[in-house]
Amino acid sequence: MGMKTFDQLDETLHYDELPNGLKVYVLEKKGFNKTYATFTTHYGSVDNHFKPLGKDENVKVPDGIAHFLEHKLFEKEHGDVFQDFSKQGASANAFTTFNRTAYLFSTTGDVKKNLTTLIDFVQEPYFTEKTVEKEKGIIGQEIRMYDDNPDWRVYFGLIENMYHHHPVKIDIAGTEKSIAKITKDDLYECYETFYHPSNMILFIVGPVDAEDILNFVKDNQSQKTFKEKEHIERFFDEEPKTVAKTKKVIEMTVQTPKCYMGYKEATPNRQGKDLMKHELSVNLLLEMMFGKSSPNYESLYEEGLIDQTFSFDYTEENGFGFSMLGGDTGSPDEFVERISGMVEAFKQQSIDEDSFERARKKKIGAFLRSLNSPEFIANQFTRYAFNEMDLFDVIPVFESLTVRDVKEVLQNHFKKEAMTVCQVQKKKS
């Protein structure tokens, strides 16, 4: 068992790695009513080509299977686990991303009882042909709901443009066609491979006694047996540095067009502190170039090319990374021309120390604000931990950044040839 104190933040994190490889973290939050817990596997939509645990041959599984598995894990022989949580005064949920699947609950009632339910339901799969078939209708409607959502379409369209092979370009939920092929055996195979405790993190945040919770989890795990932990082999095809497509237009029944543009990261293979430094540098630079207090934002807003929906972000995980900027715009082509022109112009200017400091302050403030949220802490901590980073390093890393770091990413990341555009345009009738 261990403990790390972050004096500046007034937080103490307790942790332990159990004999079966499960990592458990507890953050005490005094004064809060709610306890929030996430149980997350390092397995998401991109993990579709791998060597199943204990087998010799690699398999490729249908698109959308990680998300399908997430839905089906809630169903047990006795019924739906959602109901068990709500009987115990907790609300449960789950989500699947490119490389994580998280199961979670929040409660203001009995933490241990709900924690037991969470751990046990995730560790005791129950899949049948019948329940698998039933879910296809529900997920089919979920897919259609996203198909009708222009924000989702433009976001995914952009990622699709960037990648030739990497499975990040595949929609997380798959398609109605791809999920039709999923069987209960496929689900078990994925489950056995990726839900081993050594591939998972349990995070609990709330008004709890950390020692007590850690011992409680340890006790739960010591009563179960697991296979020996093994290294998971995942396979990805070689991904070129270039984008797969430079532009795509999707026609939908909208009144205001949407436009997103992105830059594909050429070397998305950083881990640990390098990754954190890189991610924060790109985000700081984006803030300097296009934040609300920047001259560029002011011009774009004045010219009517952006509105309140304009946003930007950089994200990188093992194997893929990209920045994206966009929102609603009356003139999508002009939007692209102006933004890419601004990026090129920024490369020619010298970086202004004041705006660098201002952006840094803004970012630190935003991070402090997000620490009010137990959800943010648990989810982000887990994401960082899977990439060998520590969430509580964010402020010191921000403080260590220099203008030189920002200059470097400006030259290396924002390359013209790494740019791509996706637009949602009004459907011509």
Add this chain to the structure above:
Amino acid sequence: MGIVNHKKTNLHGMTVHTIETKKYKTTSFILQVKEPINEKNVTKRALLAYVLQSGTKDFPSSKELRSALDDLYGATLNADLSKKGENQVISIRMEVANEKFLSNSEHVLDKAFHLLSQVLLAPALEGDVFKEGIVKKEKRSLKQQIESIYDDKMRYANKRLLEEMYDSEPYRLNVYGNGDEVDSISSKELFDYYQEVIKNDKIDLYVIGDISTDEMVDKVSKHFRFSKDRKEDEANAVNAADEKRISEVKEIFEEQDVQQGKLHMGYRTYTTYADDDYFALQVFNGIFGGFSHSKLFMNVREKESLAYYAASRFESHKGAVFVMSGIETANYEKAVKIIKEQHEEMKKGNITESEFEQTKAMINNQVLETIDHPIGLSEVLYHNVVAGTDRSIEEWMEGIKKVTKDDVVAVAKKVTLDTIFFLKGAGTNGNENV
């Protein structure tokens, strides 16, 4: 002291609510400015909210104002609109980092207070009216925002339901106003309206964080100066008993090129926040469609696999319950039938012990979770202002606890379906061209 240490102080016709807590790493300010929603001012008021957050006397452009906020360790400032019953509320929210967590501790709190007061009371002017440049930009942005409702089909269907269901009541109005009225608003007209707002609207300020009430009240008196003739309008709560009686359910269909049909149903409940059976209505909604153990979720989704989402929510101050579900267009009849049946079941008292107890536990959980967040907490407390009540969070929770199954059945019998709006899909949305 209860769950929340909430103190109220009246100052210059503004109510200051202070909540002292060490839970957060930030201090939050929430200004709520309320007026009955009405045809004449609805669009102006929406525009006003955005103009106010775009500049002050000292920082007369968005860029300057945003730079000042960034310098305050990324303080956030945003103005937003909401409809609470038949009121259109402007919320101006600001959040600043608690100085104690900053490496080089600075006096951000005082500066933040000043800035917030300036946003409300000292806007950026040109001559005697709002700066033309700001008004022009915000008009364009507002128009785009109104248009974008159409692009989000769930929001669009919801908006259409309200227009049909409340066709002769103020509640039909969209909180962002009417797109075709935006252009004709002049800076002068907007400024005249602004002066009315400052003079007459009910204004509440919530300050939440590691603060002291005395200090806050002191700062408010220093920074917030209203004119002497300020006189707040009386509260206008909806009288639930006067709500329209339904003789026939209205059924409205519209067709668009969407992949999934959006089914929205509106019910009148004849109960609002101030009423004694409000708690029973909460429990009714929870059992009907408020949670994942609810009748709608279990029957429409889990049993029949008709939908991914099937839920109900309710509006406390208008006293309405809204059902929404995304379904295959061909399944319309079937889904509506199942939804109506669930309501009938509740009227007959077919509510299991576990549905009933789970729902009460979940509502309790929900309110406790909501007040963990500063904005959630301010919203829970602000209900009292809108309804003209004075309920503590403890009383609220006690109210839920006391609800009996008979109370829920009685409410179920009052709840009446008014309008069904169905956005039918033609099914080829989103073709891709390269």
